Amino acid sequence: MNRNRLHSLCPYFAMFPETFARDQLEAHTKPGDLVFDPFSGRGTTLLQSLLMGRRAVAADINPVAYCISGAKATVPRLSSVLRRLEILESQFDPACEESVGKSLPEFFSHAYASAVLSQILFLRHSLTWRRNHVDRFIAALVLGSLHGGMDKSPSYFSNQMPRTISTKPGYSIRYWLRHKLLPPSRDVFDILRKRAAYRLSAEVPLLRGSVALTDARKASEVFAKFKNQVNLIVTSPPYLDVTRYEEDQWLRLWFLGHAPFPTYSQVSVDDRHTAPTKYWEFLRSVWSGVAGMLAPKSIMICRIGTKHQSIEDLTNGLSLSLRGVFPDLRSLRPAVVSNIRNRQTEYFHPGTTGCLREVDFAFQLT
Numbered sequence: 620m621n622r623n624r625l626h627s628l629c630p631y632f633a634m635f636p637e638t639f640a641r642d643q644l645e646a647h648t649k650p651g652d653l654v655f656d657p658f659s660g661r662g663t664t665l666l667q668s669l670l671m672g673r674r675a676v677a678a679d680i681n682p683v684a685y686c687i688s689g690a691k692a693t694v695p696r697l698s699s700v701l702r703r704l705e706i707l708e709s710q711f712d713p714a715c716e717e718s719v720g721k722s723l724p725e726f727f728s729h730a731y732a733s734a735v736l737s738q739i740l741f742l743r744h745s746l747t748w749r750r751n752h753v754d755r756f757i758a759a760l761v762l763g764s765l766h767g768g769m770d771k772s773p774s775y776f777s778n779q780m781p782r783t784i785s786t787k788p789g790y791s792i793r794y795w796l797r798h799k800l801l802p803p804s805r806d807v808f809d810i811l812r813k814r815a816a817y818r819l820s821a822e823v824p825l826l827r828g829s830v831a832l833t834d835a836r837k838a839s840e841v842f843a844k845f846k847n848q849v850n851l852i853v854t855s856p857p858y859l860d861v862t863r864y865e866e867d868q869w870l871r872l873w874f875l876g877h878a879p880f881p882t883y884s885q886v887s888v889d890d891r892h893t894a895p896t897k898y899w900e901f902l903r904s905v906w907s908g909v910a911g912m913l914a915p916k917s918i919m920i921c922r923i924g925t926k927h928q929s930i931e932d933l934t935n936g937l938s939l940s941l942r943g944v945f946p947d948l949r950s951l952r953p954a955v956v957s958n959i960r961n962r963q964t965e966y967f968h969p970g971t972t973g974c975l976r977e978v979d980f981a982f983q984l985t
């Protein structure tokens with residue numbers, strides 16, 4: 620399968636491959652059907668559905684996921700992106716950004732060359748990514764370049780970092796000082812032009828999808844117009860005891876308007892639960908929040924990642940959470956298990972452990 624260039628617009632932790640979404644779409648839907656992902660992440664299910672002529676709806680509570688998924692739901696023309704970048708570049712005045720740059724925490728002066736930081740700061744306050752689809756696409760491009768391996772690609776703006784997660788400020792500074800690493804000099808506008816041309820010069824979806832920045836538990840309310848219409852859900856909830864999106868994506872969240880340091884609030888953009896009982900309760904309330912959107916006989920494909928749980932525990936927990944809301948559900952096949960070996964953070968932060976196995980479940984409403 621030719622990989623659509625929009626899928627990798629921006630890396631995302633715990634994303635599933637588009638081949639997974641494609642196989643489910645092929646097996647369980649036909650063109651015109653409606654597909655929903657309540658935990659959209661980078662929008663894999665949404666984009667693959669649109670590319671295959673299915674209608675698509677997606678939700679995520681995290682602004683980073685909303686921005687990336689939204690960029691794929693309404694893909695702008697390359698000419699519109701280039702025109703907008705030209706206007707932005709003509710308005711950019713580095714002198715106006717200098718004082719803001721200096722007021723940021725120490726992390727930023729180690730992470731970015733000062734001219735690069737000025738360009739990023741300008742885009743941060745100029746892009747109206749919540750309401751304009753061209754700006755959202757540009758913001759998603761920025762998110763994809765904001766941090767990464769500077770030795771691996773000239774399109775990352777930052778000093779050496781992993782591309783999937785933002786490492787903590789203290790750790791990052793110590794790493795850069797120990798390895799005598801200085802931030803690279805980059806032309807942000809030029810990189811964005813090149814990346815836009817690359818991403819938008821291949822196939823783009825003809826259909827548009829709908830994405831909401833919302834808690835999945837409110838999906839039926841937010842997507843009231845899709846009542847009883849969803850034929851297939853392909854989703855992976857936040858992984859049990861693995862990652863904390865708010866901390867792990869703090870730098871991308873900062874670009875979208877959040878604080879210039881990791882935050883650890885109990886609620887907001889994250890719903891990780893380390894206690895399995897709470898996790899299954901959370902999922903049960905998600906299924907009940909989604910129920911109103913489902914068509915009769917709709918199918919739910921769910922991938923769950925975990926570090927500590929056995930397959931039996933996952934199977935029981937998920938079945939109970941679903942059957943609490945859909946008593947007549949039937950399992951379509953036994954759980955499919957895949958073990959995960961390589962992690963993207965390894966080269967930067969060796970020895971960390973993440974998700975160890977992913978388990979796929981398939982159910983149908985009867």
Ligand SMILES: C[S@@+](CC[C@H](N)C(=O)[O-])C[C@H]1O[C@@H](n2cnc3c(N)ncnc32)[C@H](O)[C@@H]1O
Pocket residue numbers: 631632633634635636657658659660661662663664678679680681684833834835836854855856857858864888889890891
């Ligand atoms: C495992 S990731 C999904 C990855 C996605 N399948 C992909 O390919 O990119 C889980 C997602 O759930 C989101 N999430 C966590 N709690 C949520 C909630 N209460 N409502 C909606 N989304 C939530 C996280 O922000 C994260 O993007």
